[in-house]
Amino acid sequence: MTDLPLDRLAAICGPAQVLTGADAAPYGQSWVKSYSAQPGAVVRPGSTQEVAAIMRLAQETRTPIVPMGGNTGVTGATQARDAVILSTERLDRIREIRTQARVAVAEAGVVVATLQEAVAAQGLTFPLMFGARGSARIGGVLSTNAGGANVLRYGNTRALCLGLEAVLPDGRVMDLTSALLKDNSGYDLRQLLIGAEGTLGVITAAVMKLFPTPAAYATAMVAMPSLDGALDLLNRLQSESSGAVEAFEIMPQSYFTRLRETRPGLRAPLGHDHAFTLLIELGATARRDAVAGPDGTVPIVALLEEVLAAALEKDQIADAVVARSDTQRADLWHLREIAAEITLDRAPLVDTDIAVPPDQVGAALARLEARLVAMDAGAYSVTVGHLGDGNLHYTMFPTRDDAALLDALREMVEDVVAEFGGSFSAEHGVGRSKRPSMRRRKDPVALDMMRAIKTAIDPQGVMNPGVLLP
Amino acid sequence: MTDLPLDRLAAICGPAQVLTGADAAPYGQSWVKSYSAQPGAVVRPGSTQEVAAIMRLAQETRTPIVPMGGNTGVTGATQARDAVILSTERLDRIREIRTQARVAVAEAGVVVATLQEAVAAQGLTFPLMFGARGSARIGGVLSTNAGGANVLRYGNTRALCLGLEAVLPDGRVMDLTSALLKDNSGYDLRQLLIGAEGTLGVITAAVMKLFPTPAAYATAMVAMPSLDGALDLLNRLQSESSGAVEAFEIMPQSYFTRLRETRPGLRAPLGHDHAFTLLIELGATARRDAVAGPDGTVPIVALLEEVLAAALEKDQIADAVVARSDTQRADLWHLREIAAEITLDRAPLVDTDIAVPPDQVGAALARLEARLVAMDAGAYSVTVGHLGDGNLHYTMFPTRDDAALLDALREMVEDVVAEFGGSFSAEHGVGRSKRPSMRRRKDPVALDMMRAIKTAIDPQGVMNPGVLLP
Known part of the structure; x- marks a missing residue:
């Protein structure tokens, strides 16, 4: 650490913006404790030009640089x-909110929720919805290609970005900050930097898409005996609403069992014992869907109720409850949003972030469960997921803290995912945690192509070494 | 040409699949005559493995390979x-159509319209809509990142592709053919190959997204005195319909003047003399929007009529006509779809494919017109475009066939586009025609990054040399 060029970093950003020791320590405290580590130093540039100067210095001195947003x-x-x-x-x-064009230009350090509040004041929404949005920053969600609960409607971060400004490893600024819906002028470098986890450069600003804020929501919790009809239900709701489904979340029985154990006072309106519970939400921006009808109901709610009633009649679903107020809506979402709290608080565990094609979720989940108990008879799992995206967070709790068993369970999940044409990494990114999976599971030709690109763009390997590529 | 490895190509694909001379000539006939040229040979592989063998041979013999779809x-x-x-x-x-998951797996040579017919039989739609869809093939539209008239709703080809299979320049097959809505496992190589115009490898198959077929359309032609209120009208329609606008096309007066000259028998329902005419279409998949209401109208049509009536009352629009039948709808679209026929049939001309942010279209168009007549007092233009995407095909007809003037006009358009933060290349790709623009206008840091990637992936430069990169 003594050879980090601290004086020269201070000359670029000012001495107050270069932190070491105890001042730097909080930046090394990861939310996931196994990744906590004291950084060599922290530098806090105040402009794109300062980022560029830092990268030129890093190139010259071969200093490894780790971009960080909200941590x-x-x-x-x-x-x-x-x-x-x-x-x-x-x-x-x-930098700019253009309401007519429905775009915002935000620097990398803007907190997602801050951007959301700023555009809400203009009647617009920046849709990215996940638990950490009060801390996560734009550059971070872009570098991770973050997902969340409403990817189904709006796409992941990759789909929300029209343009980028980035500093390349050699310190040059690349300006791709156009607000264009069509631009075929060469390779899509924007999409290459998105999801690259800071290994190809530092994103400093982005042009993000905005959407009209839904004027009304229809939210329901639905119980199903099996997942066989779930995708049909989603497809029917999409067709009936012309594509207004915002969320289609899944919580198997294991989730509600866990909920009862850890939050005994929390009311689950459909009880804890259904094989599968869905949280479904539709959003309508249309005025005629937002106003109350003559019978006091909101039409989009009526639409949801009508589809659910038909499904109930055909025994495709076992039970359903539709939120009657904003409070009831919030209560239903609360049952889903405490997933991390009730899942990740005990050890040993093996958490995953997997995706399979949406028509394979039920079969994949069944196979995971069968293999889990075959490997460790007393083990159990807790799952929550985004069914519409085929994205599951399948967390296993084995009976013993045995490193070989934990590894074997992780590889078992990778096996099942591969058998169903899925991915071991859906929305959280690879980072350090999934590098072994990248080595084991990613198409080797694709890995070689990634390495060739990394070497071409960052030949000295100063950008976020040890991340993403095995 | 004598040193092309024709015998070895024949050994890979069979002698009947290697064409030369007159047999190869039709493949060299470009729709745009200035790009017609006799190819050295044509080879027609019948499988991904044959493509791989061809690329290994090309590497060994340094044979330039030009992938071609529908030409x-x-x-x-x-x-x-x-x-x-x-x-x-x-x-x-x-290879596969999965109706529940709403994906199709198609090889690169599948014609777009063929895929559309195949999925229509299942009640689904593959939405890409442009004039050449009866000949264009999946690999070609992916390599071009083709756009069209309904990008506004469904995105361009880039947004429609979930997975790819491709043969890299060294002959290795990269398998990224997953049908996943979330997949963060390294750099997005799929998006890198899309729009790369065959310079980084040969796309051999793709997983494409499908959508429910709209059960009802509402289509209108709308006259406006200026474009000031156009984007507000689009945004209002989007909000009122919860995002059901499929097309929002613009034809300035010059277009209808040209139409009257070339197609005097064709009826323009709003006449030829409005400053701007829009073609607007909404599509609804919802059953309740598709069925006839008690008064005989289809609700989505009523929605469009209601919004247009309000705009008419506020003098935001001058006149409007709403299609009352499928025939009327087809008639309105015909006026838009003969754009290429009535525009590109005289010389000299300078055609363009530009994009500006959607809130800059009116101002950009006004500035283009002013500069055009300042440079050549007798020149005129014909424009047609996708207003919702900010994408214009602005075609200039100068008074004389003077190469310097034609070049100066092209650069003038590039200037104006740059002044409005736009792109000189929106949806047709770069190819050979826009390489000078790439050299002059593309961010030089981005160009260097593209060159570094090209060199890393195709060090011998066998893939489609002379295209895309300046």
Whole structure:
């Protein structure tokens, strides 16, 4: 650490913006404790030009640079032992909100919720919805290609970004900050940087898409004896609403069992014993769907009720409850949003972030459960997921803290995912945690192509070493 | 040409699949005549493995390979003088249609309209809509990142693709054919290959997204005195319909003037003399929007009429006509779809494919018109475009066939586009035609990054040389 060029970093950003020792320590505290590590230093540039100067210095001195946003990742992608964390927190300006064009230009350090509040004041929404949105920053969600609960309607972060400004490893600024819906001028470097976890450059600003805020929501919790009819129900709701489904979340029985154990006072309106419970939400921006009808109901709610009633009649679903107020809606979402709290608080566990094609979720889940108990008869799982995206967070709790067993369980999940044409990494990114999976499971030709690109763009390997690529 | 490895190509694919001379000539006939050229040879592989063998041979013998789909491009991207055209026409199998998951797996040579017909039989739609869809093939539209008239609703080809299979320049097959809505496992190589115009490898198959077919359309032609209120009208329609706008096309007066000259018998329902005419279409998949209401109208039509009536009352629009039948709808679309026929049939002309942010279209168009007559007082333009995407095909007809003037006009358009933060290349791709623009206008840091990637993936430069990168 003594050879980090601290004086020269201070000359670029000012001495107050270069932190070491105890001042730097909080930046090394990961939400996932296994990735906590004291960084060599933290530097907090205040402008794109300062980021560029830092990268030129890093090139010259071969200093490893780890870009960090809100430090809300769960894969160890910003662990920076002996490296310099480049915190984007001072790049926090919303440069522009253009309501007619429905775009916002935000610097990398803008907190997602801050951007959401700023555009809400204009009647618009920036839709990214996940638990950490009060801390996560734009550059971080882009570098992770973060997902969440409403990817089904709006796409993941990759789909929400029209343009980027980035500093490449050699310190040059690449300006792709156009607000264009069509632009075929060469390779899509924007999409290459999104999801690259800071290994190809530092994103400093982005042009993000905005959407009209739904004027009314229809939210329901639905119980099903099996997942056989779930995708049909989603497809029917999509067709009936012309594509207004915002969320289609799944919580198997294991989730509600866990809920009862850890939150005995919390009311589950359909009880804890259904094989599967769905949380479904539709959003309508249309005025005629937002106003109350003559009988006092909101039409989009009526639509949801009508589809659910038909499904109930055909025994495709076992029970359903539709929220009658904003409070009831919030209560239903609360049951889903405490997933991390009630799942990740005990050890040993093996958590996963997997995706399969949406028509394979039921079969994949059944196979995972069968293999889990075959490997460790007393083990159990807790699952929550985004059924509409085929994205499951399948967490296993084995009976003993045995490193070989934990590894074997992780590989078992990878096996099942591969058998169903899925991915071992859906929305949280690879970071450090999934590098072994990348080595074992990613198409080797694709891995070689990624390595060739990494070497071409960052030949000295100063950008976030030890992350993403095995 | 004598040193092309024709015997070895024949050994891979069979002698009947290697064409030369007159047999190869039709593949060199571009729709845009200036890019017609006799190819060195044409090879027609029948499988991904044959494509791989061809690429290994090309590597060994340094044979330039030009992938070709339906040969419907307009930028000269498949011109192959002294090179081997790799035609994907025999890779024409639809491997799978999964209606529940709403995906199709199609080989690169499947014609877009063929895929559309196959999925229509299942009540689904593959939405890409542009004039050449009866000839264009999946690999070609992916390599071009083709756009069209309903990008507004469904996105361009890039947004419609979930997975790819491709043969890299070294002959290795990269399998990214998953049908996943979330997959964060490394750099997005799929998006890198899409829009790369065959310079980084040969796309051999793709997983494409399908959508429910709209059960009802509402289609209108709308006259406006200026574009000031156009984007507000679009945003209002989007909000009122919860995002059901399929097309929002613009035809300025120049278009209708040209139409009257070239097609005097064709009826323009709002006349030829409005400053701007829009073609607007909404599509609804919802049953309740599709069925006839008690008064005989279809609700989505009523919605469109209601919004247009309000705009008429506020003088935001001058006149409007709503299609009352499928025939009327087809008649309105015909006026838009003959754009290429009535525009590109005289010389000299300078055609363009530009994009600006959607809130800048009116101002950009006004500035283009002012500069055009300032440079050539007798020149005129004909424009048609996708207003919702900010994408204009602005075609200039100067008074004389003077190469310097034509170049100056093209640069003038590039200037104006740059002043409004736009792109000189929106949806047709770069090919050969826009390479000078790439050199002049693309961010130089981005260009260097593209070159570094090209060199890393195709060090010998065998893939479609002379295209895309300046």
